[in-house]
Amino acid sequence: MELRQLEYFQMVAKTNNITRAAEQLHVSQSTVTLAIQKLEDELGILLFDRSQKQLSLTAEGRVFVQKVSDALNLLQDGVAEINSYLQLKKGTLKVGVPPMIGSYLFPEILASFNKLYPALQLSTVEESSFDIRQLLERGELDLGIVNLYQPSPLLETLVISKEEIVACLPLSHSFANYPAISLMDIKDEPFILFKEGAYNRRIILDECKKHGFEPNILVASDQIETMKGLVEKGVGVCFLIAAIANKGINYVSIPLADPLYLDFGLAWKKDKYLSRAAQAFINFITELKLSTPKEK
Template sequence: MELRQLEYFQMASRLKNITRAAERLNVSQPNITVAIKKLEAELGIQLFDRSQKQLSLTPEGTIFLNRIELALRNIQDAVLEVNDYKQLQKGTIKIGIPSMIGAYLFPRIFSSFQHLYPHLDIYLYEEGSMTIREQLERDELDFGIVILSDASSSLQLLPMARNQIVACVPEEHPLARKNSININDISEADLIMLKEGSFLRYMVLNKLKMANISPNIVLESNQIETIKGLVSTNVGISFLLDFIVKGTPGIKILPFEDPIYVDLGLAWKKERYISKAAQSFIDFCKNTLNEHH
């Protein structure tokens, strides 16, 4: 039984798809298929039910996955700890950032940190806040810049900023004459939404659902500049954080009559070993916040 086989099995189980697992691990699909079949032959059990369109675990596969998840996590932490002793000036940090935060907030943090620690390799992964939290839970990221509401108790949180969700309305839209907006005002509006995995999308759609309003979503995108361009050219209304859309030509910002605030912050897994590279990033963020305040 090889470590590689276990890693391939773990990723295929998480993604429920051999092709996507191969893409994520940057290997060929046949490599994963062969490794899993060898693993099944060695164990003498079938790990996956292949009779369905979507790959799913057998009961034996579920038990096996639960056992190896902890083992693989311990191996990853052991490698990190050994590398800390071996190369105190080297390290890798994987950070998940929502597209909205990545474009407007993170570059300043990133450039300052990289200037102080040029020897560290930093990899950025752009996803929605809710998706990033899930990836942190699965140990796929070291850190995530996330919206902190309803975060799992297994995550350590460092609050960084509080912002407000606002409606972005074309300047020539009838609603632009208002100073604030309520959920009923947008019951018949064309909406431009962030894609699945975004906490902002979840919050807005949940408010519409509670008001028994079916949203009329005409476009979806995670490209913030694209969304702002669509709003300014009167394609529809969108919802973003206030500091991102402030001062954008052609767009009127309308806060909700019942304001919606979100707290942004840094999140990481509590039980994971924190490498020296990761600790340096935590300390840097804390110092930056103290200087700002």
């Protein structure tokens, strides 16, 4: 049974005439006749009563035409919905965002993207960059904003921004007025770091190892405001990207003498099918990069 046969049958049922049906369908009369005959042969019943001058549906034909109409309507609805996705009038994206980048960079990206594609919905999952990579590799996210430290071979990536890591110290700290400090300067301070799995934490620990010491990690947290609050109270020092750290007023943020950076980028699984919505977001990020002035 072919879709074309059902469409021909439906038109003949509407017009009660093969000639008029053929005209409406822009095919020959013999094509419609053959299609109806094949359909009846396959079903093993007569769909039309041909004893009169004008065709009329048999009892079985009346039942079948209703089912065919329902099926064709559902199909048309499906095609219309797919076209909505293709034209980006509908769609959902599941995007992973790490806490540090989500608090300052993603809202701006989301707002700009939403202006271009107001019909697309973005569902965000806030996890560490490490966890987002794993979710992407398992195909559980469409896209993710991740730290590009130690790239995954399973993911395609597009660099979004390069962010400098700075040290956050209490206002009363003896190094508070220094233009820059080294990790060795604060090696005896309690460290407030992100939890296991965060690349920010890995970078700091790797750098400490290069300098030959293991820091005293007093607190591990994924809550940026908690980390800032602990620094303000003089509990220890933490390390945040400058764009976030510089927003604080009750502590100081100081560049490291040997600068450390985090590269953030958009990532997606290499062999995963990309919806039109996902492709639109990737293109948007690409255009955003091209229109952003280069750092000097």
